[in-house]
Amino acid sequence: MAASGAGIDAVRPRRGAGGPALSADLESARRVQARLLPGLALRSERLEVAGRTAAALEIGGDWYDFLEPSSGRLVLAIGDVSGKGVAAALMAAALQACLRSHYAWATCDLVDRLGQIHRQFFACTASNHFASLFVGEYDPANARLRFVNCGHPAGLLVRAGGAAIDRLEPTAPVLGLFEEWVGSTGEIALGEGDLLLLFTDGVGEACGEGGVLQAVVEGGPDRSASDLASAVIARARLRHGRPADDATVVVARAAGR
Numbered sequence: 169m170a171a172s173g174a175g176i177d178a179v180r181p182r183r184g185a186g187g188p189a190l191s192a193d194l195e196s197a198r199r200v201q202a203r204l205l206p207g208l209a210l211r212s213e214r215l216e217v218a219g220r221t222a223a224a225l226e227i228g229g230d231w232y233d234f235l236e237p238s239s240g241r242l243v244l245a246i247g248d249v250s251g252k253g254v255a256a257a258l259m260a261a262a263l264q265a266c267l268r269s270h271y272a273w274a275t276c277d278l279v280d281r282l283g284q285i286h287r288q289f290f291a292c293t294a295s296n297h298f299a300s301l302f303v304g305e306y307d308p309a310n311a312r313l314r315f316v317n318c319g320h321p322a323g324l325l326v327r328a329g330g331a332a333i334d335r336l337e338p339t340a341p342v343l344g345l346f347e348e349w350v351g352s353t354g355e356i357a358l359g360e361g362d363l364l365l366l367f368t369d370g371v372g373e374a375c376g377e378g379g380v381l382q383a384v385v386e387g388g389p390d391r392s393a394s395d396l397a398s399a400v401i402a403r404a405r406l407r408h409g410r411p412a413d414d415a416t417v418v419v420a421r422a423a424g425r
Contacts, residue, residue, distance in 0.1 A: 198227050206234045212242045213308040214423045215358075218393035219246070220401045221416035228414035229256025229299075230368050231264050237271045242308070246418050247301040248320065248368040256414075263289055263299055263343070278305060279351050282316050282340065286349040298345035302336075302366055306358070311422065313364070314355045318343050321372050326384065328361030333381075358422040361389070366420075367400065370413035374404035380417075393419040 206219070219232040229249030236242060245267055249259045266285050274281060282303060289299065302323060304315035317323070319342035325334040340351025358364065365380055375383070383399040391399075397419045404415040 195226070198223075205232065212236070212306075214311060215242060215306055215308065215420055216393045216423065217242070217244060217418065217420045218397040219416070219418045220394075220397040221414070222401050222405060223252075223414050224370065224412060225253045227254060227257040228252055229260045230370065230414035230416035231260045232366075232416055232418050233264055233267065235268065235271050239305075240308070242306045243271060244304045244306065244313075244364075244366065244418060244420060245302065246320070246366045246368065246416060247299055248370070248414065248416070249299045250297050252414065259293060259297060259299070262292065263301070267303070278303065278314060278316050278353055279340075282318060282343075282351055283349055286318075286343045289344040290347060290349075293344045298342045300342050300369075304366075306420075310357075311359070312355055312357050314353050316340055316351050316353055318351065321367060321369050324365040324377065324380070325356060325358070326363040326365065326381070328359060328363075330385070358420075360422060362422045363396075364418075364420040364422075365400075366418040368414060368416045370415035371400060371404045371417055373413055374415060375400075375406070379403050384419075393421045396421075 217234055221230050221232065223230070229251055232246040234242065234244060247260065247263055249256045249263065266288050270281050270285060300320040301318040302315065302320040304313045306313045315336060317336055317338040318340045319338050323336035325336060327333065334356060336354060336356065339354050341349060363384065365384065367380060371380060380400055383403040384396050387396045387399050397417050400417045401415060
């Protein structure tokens, strides 16, 4: 697997009442958060994946991740913790670390894995905090994606040539809000040239599904997944230069056998 770049926009801290010391601390926190993200783009067998994120404030509660557990599958994750700023960023880091640790040592079904992560997240967050999360496991052997969508905006699978669009709707509630959590898996095949688009509600609120699709269409079929991810974030930031909410996108393009 080859990876490159960093997928977080370089938004400089605003200088406010906290003065230079606070700005320096926030800049340091932004750099730490950037290092927690995977490379901007990577290639795995039969799948090219890229991610990009832009925080509404100096740091935020959006994140994405790409993992390669020993099973040989490629794991795609994108999450959105409620709120903004430092508190949301801390909870996002905790949730990302929890996901990574589970894939490092636990062997279990995807729903069971998300159920365990929910219980840990529920135990360490306030009652008014929660997170939406999409986790997909792509199997290159059969080019299928198994996923659990925990209250996250529906993913869009654009079939090659724009012939059809499949929506990957929620299959489970958000994490951390209710003590009881019950979910199910979805599964879908990715054919050659199909494009998977995963994004947080900051992207949806800024430009809508139509804007996301338009950014991809305007990019053309020969653009890399990294370029398309950047194009979506650029459209989300078009009006105000900075989204009103944290904005994150993951783009995955399927190759042939």
